[in-house]
Structures are given as structure tokens and as C-alpha cells.
Amino acid sequence: GENVEQHPSTLSVQEGDSAVIKCTYSDSASNYFPWYKQELGKRPQLIIDIRSNVGEKKDQRIAVTLNKTAKHFSLHITETQPEDSAVYFCAASSPLSFGAGTTVTVRA
Amino acid sequence: DSGVTQTPKHLITATGQRVTLRCSPRSGDLSVYWYQQSLDQGLQFLIQYYNGEERAKGNILERFSAQQFPDLHSELNLSSLELGDSALYFCASSTSRSRNEQFFGPGTRLTVL
Numbered sequence: 001g002e003n004v005e006q007h008p009s010t011l012s013v014q015e016g017d018s019a020v021i022k023c024t025y026s027d028s029a030s031n032y033f034p035w036y037k038q039e040l041g042k043r044p045q046l047i048i049d050i051r052s053n054v055g056e057k058k059d060q061r062i063a064v065t066l067n068k069t070a071k072h073f074s075l076h077i078t079e080t081q082p083e084d085s086a087v088y089f090c091a092a093s094s095p096l097s098f099g100a101g102t103t104v105t106v107r108a
Numbered sequence: 109d110s111g112v113t114q115t116p117k118h119l120i121t122a123t124g125q126r127v128t129l130r131c132s133p134r135s136g137d138l139s140v141y142w143y144q145q146s147l148d149q150g151l152q153f154l155i156q157y158y159n160g161e162e163r164a165k166g167n168i169l170e171r172f173s174a175q176q177f178p179d180l181h182s183e184l185n186l187s188s189l190e191l192g193d194s195a196l197y198f199c200a201s202s203t204s205r206s207r208n209e210q211f212f213g214p215g216t217r218l219t220v221l
Contacts, residue, residue: 001166034208034210036212043198043213043214045110049209
């Protein structure tokens with residue numbers, strides 16, 4: 001089955017700086033890569049996703065890039081704000097295999 | 109609010125017991141997925157149902173079972189509970205077998221004492 005690795009496990013950034021989270025996957029047949037944000041005690045919420053026929057997708061301050069050859073994809077958050085503090089999960093394939101999560105802390 | 113509902117919100121029970129978790133998908137969604145989230149293991153896929161039939165199986169223990177009913181709601185049954193089964197259990201739904209976007213319910217927090 002699919003194996004997704006996510007780095008880093010924790011990330012602390014100054015408000016206004018950028019945050020980057022990277023994931024790698026193992027199954028070359030995977031064609032769907034969502035990112036979820038989960039606040040403490042809450043449900044994971046889909047924030048952005050990308051399919052294998054696209055190399056990059058952007059939604060306001062959030063962007064995702066995909067390199068199918070290298071089998072890795074990344075989440076970029078620009079101009080970080082305190083409300084961006086949460087755990088972020090990458091995932092691949094369907095059914096989804098999730099990365100272990102990255103705890104992002106935005107320092108005011 | 110994702111439109112996916114789960115009951116109960118919290119469940120406290122003892123080892124050896126059996127519990128049933130319930131999930132109602134978003135209106136129109138045919139697929140239901142169950143996930144377990146433990147502190148040390150992240151989000152683990154358990155099982156998927158599509159329009160009443162089992163579609164995919166993940167790391168689901170033999171003590172656990174699930175089903176999806178004609179009205180598309182789903183139930184996850186956990187039996188012979190162990191301390192290690194304490195976790196958040198999420199269900200998610202999506203529109204079709206091939207459409208991937210999944211929307212999560214609020215979860216059921218299970219505590220086994």
C-alpha cells in the first residue's frame with residue numbers, strides 16, 4: 001500500500017514568515033494529494049488538494065506543488081498568521097494514506 | 109460544518125465491552141470512510157463503504173466491523189475493547205467512488221477504562 005512520509009514534525013515560524021511542509025509518497029499510481037488542517041480536538045479540514053495532472057495549485061496564501069517524478073509534494077503557507085497554528089497532514093491516494101502530521105506554531 | 113455528522117461525541121466504556129459509532133454522510137455522498145486517530149499513530153484508514161458495499165479495507169482489526177445501510181449512514185462496531193482502542197474515530201464522506209475529496213465529521217472520542 002501507499003506510504004507517506006512528512007517532514008518536519010514540528011515547525012515554529014515568526015508571524016509574517018513562510019512555512020513549508022514536505023511529503024514523499026511511495027506508490028507511483030497515486031494521483032490525488034490533499035492537505036488537511038486540524039486544530040486541537042477538531043476535525044481535519046481540507047485546505048487544498050492537487051491532482052497528478054497539475055504541478056502547482058494556489059489558493060490565496062496557500063500553495064501546493066507536486067513533483068511526480070520525485071514522488072514528493074509540498075505545502076507552502078505565506079504571510080503566516082497566528083490562526084495558521086495547527087497540525088497539518090498531507091495524504092495521498094484513495095483511500096487516503098496520511099503523513100504523521102506537522103505541528104505548526106506561528107509566533108506573534 | 110462539513111455536513112457529516114457523528115454520534116455520540118464522547119463514549120466512555122470498560123475493557124471487554126462493545127460499542128457502536130454512527131456516521132451520517134453529507135447529503136448525496138455515497139462513500140463513507142472510517143479513520144482512527146490515536147496520539148501516537150496519527151490518522152489510520154480503517155475501512156471504506158460505497159453505496160452499501162465494502163470498497164476498501166485498511167488497518168482494521170478483526171474485533172472491529174462496519175456496515176453502510178440503505179439510507180447511506182454507516183456504523184462502526186468495536187468489540188472486546190482494549191485500553192489501546194482509546195482514540196478519536198472519524199468518519200468522512202465523498203460523493204462518488206472516483207471523486208476523492210473527503211469531508212470529515214466531528215469525530216467520536218472513545219475512552220476505554
